[in-house]
Amino acid sequence: MSTRDEHISQPVPAPTITYPAQGSTTGPATLLLGSGIPNALVQVWNIENTHSLGAGRVSAKGRWAFSISGAQPQGPHRIHAHQTYESTTSQWSDKREYEVRLRPDIDVPLVREPVEGAQVEAPPLFSGDVTRPEGFVSIFDLETGLEIARAEVDSDRQWKTPAAPLLPVGQYRISAVHNIAGETSDWGRVRTFTVAAQTGD
Template sequence: MSNPSSANQQPIPAPVNTLPADQAIVGSRTIFMGTGAPTAFIEVRDSKQQQSYGEGYVNKNARWVFSAKSVMLPGNYQIQTRQTLNNETSAWSAPRSFTVVVPMKIEAPEIAQPQEGEQTDASPVFSGKAYQNGGAVDLFDMNANQLLVSASVLPDGSWRTQALQPLPVGEHRISALHRVAGDVSDWALLRTFSVRVSK
């Protein structure tokens, strides 16, 4: 006799892709982002499901994000994504197309601080380098998909700022865009750090 709950269980749906946007122009180390089932394992592959471009886990807020795991050559790409949870794997998502251009008109900025895996206090300093003069660097909380803070780019290409509001304890994932005269770069490599409990 079959278990009624298992008989009525729906298959796990394919995850949703939000970045890169369909038909977007991106750099060689772009970011992949979307939504899925919390704690599920995400895979991003080409449309033939052979070449892997990145993988990671969905957080408790149902969001997943990671940088391309290797440099992508210029050209046209089509990707699909799937998720695995409790030994059940979804179907592949609908194809998503984008184009990698090298170099881009505005190169992605670099995040120097916080360093990868660093533990910080609740008001960390954010700093890094931009590769074009002028404009501003926008830092985003990628877990919440919202703007965190902006910093002006100095004449030497450096930028530096601090969180406007204390960040909650726990893991944070950030990335950045550089805006110059109406043009916008691709995303900086994802940076993960943790806010420690204050003593």
């Protein structure tokens, strides 16, 4: 019991913001990603603390990821984050500055499958649309930062592919980028789904 009491009495450190990167350019509804205490609630606010950009729970592996709520106006932005763990809220993180462009050179890809909150068999099938019929779409596991699927875009501006590795049973948070000739889009909306069963057993 004393170990638990000592743990609670320690101050909660501020979470870390990994993305958007300092000085980067994003779209209006970009990915927010970083690290924190497992099961803590991370909240991201503008630097003036006048509006929240979103909130999300830190995973068991210490990662948090969610898309910005709504859309940001064009121009420079400054944000910071704090996390609440066992009713104790941390200090604010270091500020993060970035630029929002409403009309980027490459639009973010739209993920249609799996739908948000779906339970799917392994390997999951990823599919969606883009605005330009060229290049390829990469799907990333936001927990590991690894690419788990890649799909060529067809002439109808659609893409489809199963996950490359066999994903274990569990919950996943993914995002996608559209790559054209070495240039990539901003991150698409975060999609959460669960691999509920393995096929072929």
